[in-house]
Amino acid sequence: MFAYEFMRNAYAAAGIVAVVAAMVGYFLVLRGQTFAGHALSHVGFSGATGAALIGLAPLQGMLAAALAGGVCIGLLGEKLAQRDVAIGIALSFSLGLGLLFLHFYTSHATQATALLFGNVLAVSAHTVRVLLGLGLACLAGLALISRPLLFASLQPELAQAKGVSPRLYASLFMAVAALATALSAQVVGVLLVFSLMVGPPAAAQRLTHRVGTGLALSVALALGSAWLGIALAYWTDWPCSFWITTLSCIAYLAAMMRRRSAP
Amino acid sequence: MSTPAIELEHLRLVLGGRAVLDDVSLAIGAREFVGVLGANGAGKTTLMRALLGLIPPAGGSVRVLGGPAQRGNPAIGYLPQTRSALPGVRLSGWHMVACALDGHRLGLALHGRQARIEIDRVLDLAGASELAGRPISELSGGERQRLLLAQALLGQPRLLLLDEPLISLDPRRQQDLIRQVKTLQTELGITVLFSAHELNPLLGALDRVLYLGQRHAALGTVQEVITGPVLSGLYGTPIEVVRAAGRIFITADGMDADGGAHQHDEEQQDHAHHHH
Numbered sequence: 001m002f003a004y005e006f007m008r009n010a011y012a013a014a015g016i017v018a019v020v021a022a023m024v025g026y027f028l029v030l031r032g033q034t035f036a037g038h039a040l041s042h043v044g045f046s047g048a049t050g051a052a053l054i055g056l057a058p059l060q061g062m063l064a065a066a067l068a069g070g071v072c073i074g075l076l077g078e079k080l081a082q083r084d085v086a087i088g089i090a091l092s093f094s095l096g097l098g099l100l101f102l103h104f105y106t107s108h109a110t111q112a113t114a115l116l117f118g119n120v121l122a123v124s125a126h127t128v129r130v131l132l133g134l135g136l137a138c139l140a141g142l143a144l145i146s147r148p149l150l151f152a153s154l155q156p157e158l159a160q161a162k163g164v165s166p167r168l169y170a171s172l173f174m175a176v177a178a179l180a181t182a183l184s185a186q187v188v189g190v191l192l193v194f195s196l197m198v199g200p201p202a203a204a205q206r207l208t209h210r211v212g213t214g215l216a217l218s219v220a221l222a223l224g225s226a227w228l229g230i231a232l233a234y235w236t237d238w239p240c241s242f243w244i245t246t247l248s249c250i251a252y253l254a255a256m257m258r259r260r261s262a263p
Numbered sequence: 264m265s266t267p268a269i270e271l272e273h274l275r276l277v278l279g280g281r282a283v284l285d286d287v288s289l290a291i292g293a294r295e296f297v298g299v300l301g302a303n304g305a306g307k308t309t310l311m312r313a314l315l316g317l318i319p320p321a322g323g324s325v326r327v328l329g330g331p332a333q334r335g336n337p338a339i340g341y342l343p344q345t346r347s348a349l350p351g352v353r354l355s356g357w358h359m360v361a362c363a364l365d366g367h368r369l370g371l372a373l374h375g376r377q378a379r380i381e382i383d384r385v386l387d388l389a390g391a392s393e394l395a396g397r398p399i400s401e402l403s404g405g406e407r408q409r410l411l412l413a414q415a416l417l418g419q420p421r422l423l424l425l426d427e428p429l430i431s432l433d434p435r436r437q438q439d440l441i442r443q444v445k446t447l448q449t450e451l452g453i454t455v456l457f458s459a460h461e462l463n464p465l466l467g468a469l470d471r472v473l474y475l476g477q478r479h480a481a482l483g484t485v486q487e488v489i490t491g492p493v494l495s496g497l498y499g500t501p502i503e504v505v506r507a508a509g510r511i512f513i514t515a516d517g518m519d520a521d522g523g524a525h526q527h528d529e530e531q532q533d534h535a536h537h538h539h
Contacts, residue, residue, distance in 0.1 A: 030352065144369050151366025154352065154359055157343035158414065161315045163335025164367045209355035209398045211372060 001234050006121055010240070013123040014226035016135045017187045018196055022204075022222035023142055024180035025197035026215050027173060029205060031153045034198045035084060036073050036174065039091040040181040043069035045190040046094040048115055049101035058115065059130065062182045069094075070178030074171030118189030118241045120230065131183055138179045145172050150211070187226065188241045195241075196222050199248030203255035221251045266329040268293050268422050268454035269314065275322035276309050283309045285478040286323070291456070291471075293421070296448050297482075298465040299458035301475035301497070307458040308344055310475065311424045314456075315341060328421055335367060340420035342411045344427045344458075356402065356410045357395040360386060363414045381417065389413035390443060404431035408440060416447070423448070423455045429464060437464050444468070462489065463510050489513070
């Protein structure tokens, strides 16, 4: 199957995205902000369709919108209960806005499905290079803030006393998460980013109590889901995103079962 | 006498437009164990946050270990009252302590040999070594408290600010923790500010009491401060102090003043989730 260029591109794109999503998703799950991550992808959807409408690349629109949304969520602060409602409202509004843009932009009907559910087999070599660049930027940003981010996530009051601003790092992290979401959407689509950003890290956190091991496990599970998913799609001719989400779900369930049976 | 650990001069602290402390002047010496008491909203947490440099004085000055109060002072160990540690976090106790070591520096959260030695040292000091491998989500309130105490000892602080560490602990665990802090304080020669709702558990450990109330503060030995006239001034209502069987009971018109005061939950940081 590697004889085809589109398959090689699909594997490269899925590989890049899986590593980034697994790393960023690890902190998203740790911070209990998975819902925010989900919302970011929807905000990205309205950005992507809006960009298509005015003749820009959807990825650019998605990045811009998700980044703006991420920083807004970060600045909103720590009031979790209120944030859930605000995020939910912003999420549905973004999806509605995206629908309106699509309504005016009727030339490509398949675009909507690709944005919502992903189409990794259609990724070009150029897109792979863009994904690699953005992915590296994303990981570099995460590496830079990871130490204070971990501190501010686990011990916000103490972090503040030690001169680490939880709000600053929340905003910086949400910007990184926005970038990761936009990348993930290229492979599994806006609606299914959870399969790479939440499934593998959540499974990893069930299996280990250590940060380093957890990150490595998260990456391994995401890579496994993404690559095996593409292979299964190749053999069965079913959609890639279906297989990736299914594998991610199986990994999470297996991790839960293993925890239950452990003494 | 060496430099005082804490010096307040005509200090005025305002929180949400309300003066919490007004014109408070006092000095706490090095190596003192001071119990900080007072009703909720009397300013115990606010005072600690001012010492950490998180709340700037609205008047007067705060000096800590010879310098002005400053955010991120490495010489202060802090155990916050609000512990919004995420309930679902499955990381081990070791990582919870480790994240606070150099947590303000940018970069990867990696820990070298020296860092590991330091983390093991504070875990040992706080008697929390056996908690290092267990996930935070499965620890009891008392066990988390010991990890937080370990964390407060990182970097060999000279001043420990412990904000209501007895909350959610049963009487036996309270005594264990107080004994542990007292031992640490004498062995390491550090100053401890230990805030609590109740005076009695602390009687054997403290050198002096800092009692807050009605924007004022009284600092002195138990004999000096825990008296009817002094407390009446701090509560703004006639208070009687009864000593019996080695314990001290503070009552207002036959009612337990401490108990009644619990309802005034005015301090903004007070919506802590108490783990039982």
